Amino acid sequence: MNAVMTMIRICAVGAFAFGMVAGWSPEALADEKGEMEIRKDSLTKQLLDDIRQGKIEVEGDHAAVNELVIKRDIPIKYEYISILMRAPNAFGEGPACIVCHGSADPATSYRGLDLSTCQGIINGSTEPPVRKIITPGTNPKRDVLGRMLRNNRMPLGVKFNVPTDSPAIHLVKNWISNGAKNDDHFKKSVLPLFSKPNSFAPDTPACIECHMSNQEPPSFHELNLSTYEGIMLGADSVAKGVNNATKVIVPGNPEESGVFQHLVENRMPPGIDPSSERDHPNTQLLFRWVAQGAKCN
Ligand code: HEC
Numbered sequence: 659m660n661a662v663m664t665m666i667r668i669c670a671v672g673a674f675a676f677g678m679v680a681g682w683s684p685e686a687l688a689d690e691k692g693e694m695e696i697r698k699d700s701l702t703k704q705l706l707d708d709i710r711q712g713k714i715e716v717e718g719d720h721a722a723v724n725e726l727v728i729k730r731d732i733p734i735k736y737e738y739i740s741i742l743m744r745a746p747n748a749f750g751e752g753p754a755c756i757v758c759h760g761s762a763d764p765a766t767s768y769r770g771l772d773l774s775t776c777q778g779i780i781n782g783s784t785e786p787p788v789r790k791i792i793t794p795g796t797n798p799k800r801d802v803l804g805r806m807l808r809n810n811r812m813p814l815g816v817k818f819n820v821p822t823d824s825p826a827i828h829l830v831k832n833w834i835s836n837g838a839k840n841d842d843h844f845k846k847s848v849l850p851l852f853s854k855p856n857s858f859a860p861d862t863p864a865c866i867e868c869h870m871s872n873q874e875p876p877s878f879h880e881l882n883l884s885t886y887e888g889i890m891l892g893a894d895s896v897a898k899g900v901n902n903a904t905k906v907i908v909p910g911n912p913e914e915s916g917v918f919q920h921l922v923e924n925r926m927p928p929g930i931d932p933s934s935e936r937d938h939p940n941t942q943l944l945f946r947w948v949a950q951g952a953k954c955n
């Protein structure tokens with residue numbers, strides 16, 4: 659945080675100091691004719707204007723990437739995405755993505771997912787269930803790629819080597835598949851799973867230790883897993899309003915349901931510490947590249 663604030667200050671001070679030394683200011687330059695004229699769409703000019711008008715937000719851990727890149731919609735090059743996929747620790751501590759997703763061959767690459775080429779990222783997982791991991795032109799936050807980079811498997815702290823096909827997970831899955839009804843089966847067999855420790859993995863707290871009401875804190879994401887109504891209402895109903903709460907159950911469709919996704923999907927790279935940053939600057943840049951159309955050159 660402090661480093662970022664300092665950096666932005668240095669940026670501003672540096673630019674002004676340079677202006678003084680060289681004997682020009684952006685205004686003076688803009689008035690001149692010919693090749694010295696500063697273009698209206700100049701990024702540097704926009705930044706200086708914003709700094710002068712106090713429009714730069716230095717809140718948050720990623721002020722630099724947000725202010726200098728995301729907010730100004732600088733085109734992210736595939737070249738950079740390619741490096742991220744090849745670099746260890748690019749999104750948090752762990753091996754590079756292409757170590758485990760290096761080709762479309764399921765014999766050497768998990769899910770037959772090839773993250774080593776642009777087309778491979780666009781093609782997605784080639785092993786059944788074959789599926790896309792992004793939709794070019796849209797924010798991938800809720801697509802497979804976004805979920806695998808941001809969503810920790812629950813209960814928070816569960817290891818990635820705990821089976822995802824346990825009887826308890828099947829109970830939740832079948833309940834959602836069968837319409838997520840508030841019936842006796844739900845009350846007797848499904849709801850208590852969220853209230854008891856060790857339901858989904860050994861040595862793990864109950865879901866309701868962290869999701870017990872609509873108030874954050876103490877309840878993460880204002881998610882209440884202690885009642886049927888709370889579960890169906892979803893997450894962030896106070897922050898976003900009841901009608902815009904993030905649904906965590908889609909009746910009939912476990913794959914689209916946040917609760918099921920959070921029981922079976924491991925954050926990448928597997929084994930990453932769940933307390934490590936979910937909104938890593940590189941995650942932001944990867945998401946922006948996808949939103950800008952996932953262009954390959
Ligand atoms: C050490 C090996 C390993 C590394 C490194 C790794 N993954 Fe994975 N990845 C897996 C395994 C195993 C699965 C499938 C099982 C699972 O979900 O845990 C998977 C699944 C995925 C999926 C889901 C595909 C689908 O259709 O189900 C995505 C997306 C993904 N990884 C992206 C990444 C990204 C991005 C990185 C780099 C940050 C990465 N992975 C690093 C092993 C790895």
Ligand code: HEC
Nearest residue numbers: 809810812813814863864865868878879893906916917920
């Ligand atoms: C130790 C605390 C803790 C426990 C226990 C826990 N969670 Fe979470 N949960 C979190 C945190 C923190 C987040 C925020 C995002 C993250 O880390 O992925 C979260 C996010 C979620 C979300 C996403 C909400 C959204 O905004 O879409 C769901 C769904 C969820 N948890 C379900 C569960 C379930 C089901 C259990 C029990 C199996 C559980 N959680 C146990 C801390 C916990």
